[in-house]
Amino acid sequence: MSLKSILAIPFALSVKRKMNKWIHNPHKAQERVFKELVSKASGTVFGKDHDFTSINNYQDFVKRVPVRDYEALRAYVDRVVAGEENILWPNKPLYFAKTSGTTSGAKYIPITKESMPTHITNARNAIMCYIAETKNSKFVNGKMIFLQGSPVLNEKNGVQLGRLSGIVAHYVPAYLQKNRLPSWETNCIEDWETKVNKIVEETINEDMSIISGIPSWVQMYFEKLIEKSGKPVGELFKNFNLFIYGGVNYEPYKKKFENLIGRKVDAIELYPASEGFFAFQDSQSANGMLLQLDSGIFYEFIKTDDFFSENPKRITLKDVEIGVNYVMIISTTAGLWGYNIGDTVKFTSTKPYRVIVSGRVKHFISAFGEHVIGKEVEEALKEAVVNTDISINEFTVAPQINPQSGLPFHEWFIEFENEPNDISTLALSIDAALQKQNSYYFDLIDGKVLKPLVITKVKKNGFQNYMKSIGKLGGQNKLPRLANDRKIADKLIDFCL
Template identity: 55%
Template sequence: MKIKSFLAKPFAHYIYKGIRKGMTTAVADQENILKELLKIGKATEFGKDHHLQEVNVHEEYVQAVPVRDYEQFKPYIEKIKEGKHNVLWKGLPIYLAKTSGTTSGVKYIPISKESIDNHINTARNALLCYIAESGNTTFTDGKMIFLSGSPELERIGGIPTGRLSGIVNHHVPSYLRANQLPSYETNCIDDWETKLDKIVGETLDQDMTLISGIPPWAQMYFDRLMEKTGKKIKEIFPNFSVLVHGGVNFEPYRTRLLESIGGKVATIETFPASEGFMAFQDSQDAEGLLLNTNSGIFFEFVPANEVFNANPTRLTLKDVKVGENYALLINSNAGLWGYNIGDTVKFVSTNPYRLVVTGRIKHFISAFGEHVIGEEVEQSLIKAAEEEGVHITEFTVAPMITQGKGKSYHEWFIEFENKPANLDRFAQKVDVNLRNKNIYYNDLITGNILLPLHIRPVKKHGFIDYMKSIGKLGGQNKVPRLSNDRNIASALEKYVE
């Protein structure tokens, strides 16, 4: 046993013990975080605008601070970009995380001296929980790859600015730096396919033990390795034992990824965002991700059906219920207040507080009043794929609106790894699954308002070609599962078989 893996186990147990203790104090920890945020926030420009000096409890906070998305926060962000201090949080942010918004174009999310630990330590804690539970420390002695954006940073208003994954790259602990791949130079390459070839070249003869990345981009890495060698990933990297993933729901990618790996590995799911690291998988045996209740973020939860209301209900942790769909709001020590991050979540446990991500608020289809969400389409497709022995590479869904009753339908663009033997039968199964999950969709079908869904097979690498065409190939970019318009669907037409 090498020194790194020898030391990892006691450290993991120490951290894990603290996390277990935090499970029992989550509600109290959340209340304390709100008090601390208000104490500092009242002296900021935002705090003065919203009279935070008069706020002491959550009920008063709800009255003082409305729910906002990025567009509504933008005037404050613009002042920070001009170099102004004490706008949303004390001083200046130490970074601005640059991220692509679905409606806002490029977004700039502040990261403060106080909030950076949330991003760094949560990723660490996910691995330490795995070590404490499994006893596996050998992966810490091998090479680790983090498929991420470029670590090169620009300056805006004197503040270092770049992709979150690139920012975090600068904070990899020194004891892991020697294990980290790819090289800094390769990580700085902007063109994803050029970068991917370099990554393959740098890792092919290494003892890779941990691989981390968004599932579709991890799959591209695996595909490129298999094309080059003709071997499964575990044949290339026999000591590969941990796959860390996040950014999108893992389930649609699980079967193909694990088949590509060709052997047993542990998978650790995370829920990071530029706005904060929300949750992480703390156990291989329990469903859901442990909410990060003591890491500088005060969470609020809005019932999903109220999210577009002028004054929605805003629940705290003690009020949430298992099985309900909530829009997630955060208030953080980076200076985000009543901030709607755009994700919906559902608790699978309140002792401890574990949740699953169910979709994006703006990614839904309700062109006919059905309000179909990401969780429903993913589960409907996965069930049919399992029954038919079909592997899915990527997919997205959009409404097809035509004139005349009973002629419109949902159009599914699916890239298959292996096509169903009978596409019509497969489409029927997906449609039945979705009807069973969404009563409104079922009513529209039975009422002859909608036709059953149509599937358009996308050619091999079609989604990759599409992402390349819009300059979003690689990094943290992903294809939306659903759209309530035809923008993505129209662009995908040229990639249909």
């Protein structure tokens, strides 16, 4: 065991002891964060507009600050993007994390000098918690790979602009740089397929011990490694024993990954977003991720079932219940106030507070990180059939993660009233329309992580018979336009041509 791996264990234990101070005093930690946020932002435009100086408690905050999504907060964000200072948070942000909005087009999420360190610290602490629990630190001697976006940044009105993963790449600690792959030059390659091929070249003969990334992208990397080497990943990288992931649910990929690797490896789930680093898996034996309560983020929650009611009740951490689906609302040191990020979570524990990401506020598909919503599939289909004789009775969409051959894809189950002459042409038209609306989906198709969608024809009255078979035939029951799993899709197969 090297000196580095020996020293990693006491360091990890000291990190965990420090974390325990807020883990064991969660409500006090959140109260402190709340007061600091309101105090520091009281002189900003947003703080003055919402009378922050008269906010003395959470009830005052609820009265003055409504829940908003990006579109509702956009008037303020646009002023920040235009170069104005002291709008949502003191001074200017350090960065804008550019993301693809599902309804708002491109979104520019501010990252400030106060919020930026939490992204780095929490990623580090996730690994430290693993070491503290397992006493496994041998992997710190090997090479580590983080599959991420290009670190090349642009500038917008004096503020650096890029994808979150690219911004974070600039903050890799010096002690990790020596062991980190791929090279900076390779990381800057924009074309994903070219990038992965180059990463394979750079890593295939290295001693890889940690691999990190969104599962769908890592799967592509693994498959190319096997194709080139003829060996399972676990045989190729004998010391690979830790997979770090986030962005999508790992469970659908788990069996596939174990086949690709040839053995089981430990995994750590992260819950980062441009808006903040919210949680990470702190234990290999516990279900859920530890909610980060001392990272400049104040959390509120609204029951998902009540969210679309006229005046849904907002609650703080002390009132949440295990197993209830909540919409998570945040206020942060990046200047997001009462902000709905669109995610829903469930608590698996309240001592400590651990969560799982249960989905999005509305129906969606994000099996590969694409965040496709119902409005987008409806608009794509509408655009594809306009000015044609094609008519459609019903449809729904589901991901096909493990096809019998080839790349994964979105499977569209369509019941036609009037069929097209060429199904494949229609499929390409729908796919092109969807790519125009959703840049995440475009990136996955362009990067050959997904192949274009596949249409499966449903028999006449097939959807009706399906709804009848599950006891939901009737006007009050609606078929979801899309789902993030194949619970519906797998049953629909019996009603397809």
